[in-house]
Amino acid sequence: xxxxxxxxxxxxxxxxxxxxxxxxxxxxxxxxxxxxxxxxxxxxxxxxxxxxxxxxxxxxxxxxxxxxxxxxxxxxxxxxxxxxxxxxxxxxxxxxxxxxxxxxxxxxxxxxxxxxxxxxxxxxxxxxxxxxxxxxxxxxxxxxxxxxxxxxxxxxxxxxxxxxxxxxxxxxxxxxxxxxxxxxxxxxxxxxxxxxxxxxxxxxxxxxxxxxxxxxxxxxxxxxxxxxxxxxxxxxxxxxxxxxxxxxxxxxxxxxxxxxxxxxxxxxxxxxxxxxxxxxxxxxxxxxxxxxxxxxxxxxxxxxxxxxxxx
Ligand SMILES: NC(=O)c1ccc[n+]([C@@H]2O[C@H](COP(=O)([O-])OP(=O)(O)OC[C@H]3O[C@@H](n4cnc5c(N)ncnc54)[C@H](OP(=O)(O)O)[C@@H]3O)[C@@H](O)[C@H]2O)c1
Numbered sequence: 001x002x003x004x005x006x007x008x009x010x011x012x013x014x015x016x017x018x019x020x021x022x023x024x025x026x027x028x029x030x031x032x033x034x035x036x037x038x039x040x041x042x043x044x045x046x047x048x049x050x051x052x053x054x055x056x057x058x059x060x061x062x063x064x065x066x067x068x069x070x071x072x073x074x075x076x077x078x079x080x081x082x083x084x085x086x087x088x089x090x091x092x093x094x095x096x097x098x099x100x101x102x103x104x105x106x107x108x109x110x111x112x113x114x115x116x117x118x119x120x121x122x123x124x125x126x127x128x129x130x131x132x133x134x135x136x137x138x139x140x141x142x143x144x145x146x147x148x149x150x151x152x153x154x155x156x157x158x159x160x161x162x163x164x165x166x167x168x169x170x171x172x173x174x175x176x177x178x179x180x181x182x183x184x185x186x187x188x189x190x191x192x193x194x195x196x197x198x199x200x201x202x203x204x205x206x207x208x209x210x211x212x213x214x215x216x217x218x219x220x221x222x223x224x225x226x227x228x229x230x231x232x233x234x235x236x237x238x239x240x241x242x243x244x245x246x247x248x249x250x251x252x253x254x255x256x257x258x259x260x261x262x263x264x265x266x267x268x269x270x271x272x273x274x275x276x277x278x279x280x281x282x283x284x285x286x287x288x289x290x291x292x293x294x295x296x297x298x299x300x301x302x303x304x305x306x307x308x309x310x311x
Pocket of ligand 1: 007008009010011012013030031032035036038056057058059060061062081091096102103104156157158159160161173255304
């Protein structure tokens with residue numbers, strides 16, 4: 001198959017491109033240096049190519065409080081990026097299935113995290129713009145598919161983890177932050193202080209599991225929105241203990257700062273639709289996923305694990 005991947009230089013994009021190539025696809029992977037998708041003509045050089053699938057991963061965002069402080073820019077950039085890709089699909093690639101990434105943040109926190117609720121209610125305030133641009137991407141796909149008889153698939157990932165995350169100093173998703181704090185505690189004797197009481201529950205999907213399911217869905221589903229989650233969640237305390245086990249650090253030494261705000265008590269995608277669709281349900285055990293991620297961290301020690309005073 002001929003496959004175009006936007007966001008190919010990102011955390012998910014790099015692994016996805018490897019997986020597509022490994023199964024024999026011809027992959028054109030684009031990062032922002034190859035094609036700045038905020039420009040409406042960015043994909044013109046490839047308008048005469050015929051792609052079977054377009055995986056649209058590009059998004060302008062980061063973890064932590066990035067969305068809170070960049071709502072205006074996020075609106076403009078992500079709307080421009082998505083419009084460029086949607087236009088390219090409709091005008092030049094009507095034969096291609098567009099497979100785009102949504103977000104679990106698009107769901108209203110007070111409603112069930114089930115696919116039919118994706119556009120219902122209000123997303124959480126701190127992620128509002130990012131969430132709304134993902135909703136608009138979905139609306140764009142469904143609208144174009146309806147009018148122009150196109151094929152799409154929107155996948156809603158929960159937080160992904162695994163080796164190969166960014167090492168450029170940007171804010172990290174919570175699990176990478178936990179690993180970094182505990183490794184620094186182990187390597188440099190720094191105190192390990194986690195926010196909250198550790199009881200808040202979170203869900204993580206190992207990147208290989210995500211890609212395994214996404215590739216299958218990409219080939220077998222169309223004109224659908226599917227949550228792609230882990231199917232279970234753990235407390236922050238449980239994640240921390242798992243990391244301590246992998247690192248060899250005494251979990252009793254971790255301090256919990258209960259004065260700090262830690263967000264929702266629990267957040268887990270409903271994966272009943274996914275379970276009904278997939279021919280097999282497989283998930284890398286948390287301990288294995290954490291161990292691989294810790295090993296990757298240690299391999300990137302120079303960039304990721306400087307002591308706090310030198311970082
Ligand atoms: N990671 C998660 O846990 C998670 C969870 C839910 C949803 N998602 C979604 O999954 C997708 C991939 O996530 P990720 O973690 O791999 O993201 P990421 O690591 O931040 O990568 C983002 C990608 O978007 C590209 N990009 C940003 N601005 C661009 C522009 N103006 N023109 C062209 N490309 C641009 C980046 O290119 P450069 O690096 O070359 O600038 C990069 O390849 C995103 O849509 C994200 O919203 C991710």
